[in-house]
Amino acid sequence: TWHDGQPLTASDVLFTIQAIQDPNYQSPLETSLRGVTVEKIDEYTITLTLEEPFAPFLSSLTFGILPEHIWYDAYKISPQNITLSEYNTRPVGSGPFMFDTLKKDASGILKSYQLKPYENYYGARPYLEKLTFYFHSDQTSALSSLQQKQVDGLAFVAPEQKTALQKKTRTLNYHRLQLPQYTAIFFNQEHSDVLAEDAVRQALVWGVDRTSIINDALDGEGEPLYTPILPGYLGYNTAVEKYGFDLEKGKQILEEAGWVMPAGELYRKKDDQVLEFGIATVNLPEFLATLKVLQDNWTAMGIKTNVNVYEPADIQEQIVKPRDYEALLFGAIIGSDPDPYAFWHSTQMEHPGLALAVFYQKNIDDLLETARKTSDEEQRRLKYFHFQNILAEEIPAIFLYNPYYTYAMNKNIKGVANQYISLPSDRFADILNWHIKTDRTKK
Numbered sequence: 001t002w003h004d005g006q007p008l009t010a011s012d013v014l015f016t017i018q019a020i021q022d023p024n025y026q027s028p029l030e031t032s033l034r035g036v037t038v039e040k041i042d043e044y045t046i047t048l049t050l051e052e053p054f055a056p057f058l059s060s061l062t063f064g065i066l067p068e069h070i071w072y073d074a075y076k077i078s079p080q081n082i083t084l085s086e087y088n089t090r091p092v093g094s095g096p097f098m099f100d101t102l103k104k105d106a107s108g109i110l111k112s113y114q115l116k117p118y119e120n121y122y123g124a125r126p127y128l129e130k131l132t133f134y135f136h137s138d139q140t141s142a143l144s145s146l147q148q149k150q151v152d153g154l155a156f157v158a159p160e161q162k163t164a165l166q167k168k169t170r171t172l173n174y175h176r177l178q179l180p181q182y183t184a185i186f187f188n189q190e191h192s193d194v195l196a197e198d199a200v201r202q203a204l205v206w207g208v209d210r211t212s213i214i215n216d217a218l219d220g221e222g223e224p225l226y227t228p229i230l231p232g233y234l235g236y237n238t239a240v241e242k243y244g245f246d247l248e249k250g251k252q253i254l255e256e257a258g259w260v261m262p263a264g265e266l267y268r269k270k271d272d273q274v275l276e277f278g279i280a281t282v283n284l285p286e287f288l289a290t291l292k293v294l295q296d297n298w299t300a301m302g303i304k305t306n307v308n309v310y311e312p313a314d315i316q317e318q319i320v321k322p323r324d325y326e327a328l329l330f331g332a333i334i335g336s337d338p339d340p341y342a343f344w345h346s347t348q349m350e351h352p353g354l355a356l357a358v359f360y361q362k363n364i365d366d367l368l369e370t371a372r373k374t375s376d377e378e379q380r381r382l383k384y385f386h387f388q389n390i391l392a393e394e395i396p397a398i399f400l401y402n403p404y405y406t407y408a409m410n411k412n413i414k415g416v417a418n419q420y421i422s423l424p425s426d427r428f429a430d431i432l433n434w435h436i437k438t439d440r441t442k443k
């Protein structure tokens with residue numbers, strides 16, 4: 001049942017899907033359900049019919065259900081303004097916790113949000129008697145609140161922040177969670193003749209020291225990566241060419257391609273053209289430290305890099321959306337299904353597509369199109385293997401690492417066991433097991 005006691009039925013699921021499919025509702029999930037026909041069979045059954053086979057479809061169905069009896073009137077009046085409803089901050093759900101109270105400051109900014117157990121939840125009752133979220137205007141105040149034991153956990157702790165906390169307090173556990181994300185250098189070969197040259201990209205990848213990057217930029221909080229399909233995912237290719245760190249190998253490739261080092265100069269040239277390109281990135285400590293390692297090694301190879309750093313609020317509009325870069329150091333969150341279509345098919349190279357490596361390879365397009373249309377997992381796996389091998393050969397991007405999502409929690413909180421999550425909010429997936437005392441007491 002819903003938290004207000006009303007039954008949860010197939011009508012609620014039908015209403016939710018139809019709302020998502022309505023362009024006026026402006027749901028970010030609309031494209032994943034476009035063309036899908038939904039039909040209610042009975043109070044607890046619906047059927048979904050697709051226009052054509054789509055292997056990742058099941059992962060598209062992981063979304064919250066809206067209670068029709070709560071949202072119907074607001075949706076019918078103005079679907080585009082539904083985000084303004086008070087039920088967004090005082091929701092009626094069906095999970096183990098329900099809304100209790102919220103507090104705002106004098107200017108109306110949310111300061112805290114409290115949940116309590118839902119007594120009629122169909123599953124086990126939570127051990128925790130309440131769950132309170134506190135909102136801070138900046139990371140510094142959030143870290144201070146954690147250090148002073150005003151809160152028991154902090155959603156994300158950057159590597160350099162973890163190191164500082166460990167020196168100041170011994171009351172915290174640091175849970176390493178792995179998100180389906182990676183950090184890479186994406187090349188826009190249409191904006192750089194230098195990067196369009198195969199030999200240059202091959203030399204660059206030999207000059208990448210992933211071990212130093214993970215140690216210096218992440219304080220060890222990450223795993224080296226060589227492919228956009230992550231370990232543990234369908235199609236992950238363990239045999240893909242990994243290109244170790246070898247500056248001499250990179251120099252040799254450049255020499256053979258005609259990029260020579262003039263006497264007394266720092267950077268290589270070919271026909272009086274300097275071997276240089278620009279890199280855009282975000283003004284975050286992790287990315288800046290990563291760039292330093294890359295620049296040091298590439299400079300040692302005679303490659304000049306011109307770094308352009310942007311604030312997080314600016315880089316999307318100014319750089320990413322128009323694809324206005326030669327190279328981009330950036331992160332990608334890929335979701336729970338390994339389907340790389342949105343990130344690597346040529347139709348996705350313009351906004352709102354997510355393909356950041358600007359290049360075209362027909363074989364890649366064909367592989368990604370056919371892989372998502374088969375339900376045969378072995379066929380998908382083989383196509384993804386081939387896709388990764390092509391990327392390793394063409395080098396449209398250099399994959400660097402999969403960073404950990406570090407969740408700091410007071411050592412008194414027990415039962416936290418998640419390791420792999422699809423979204424940061426998934427850290428609460430096992431919250432029914434969280435407890436402070438090891439035994440439940442009877443009241």
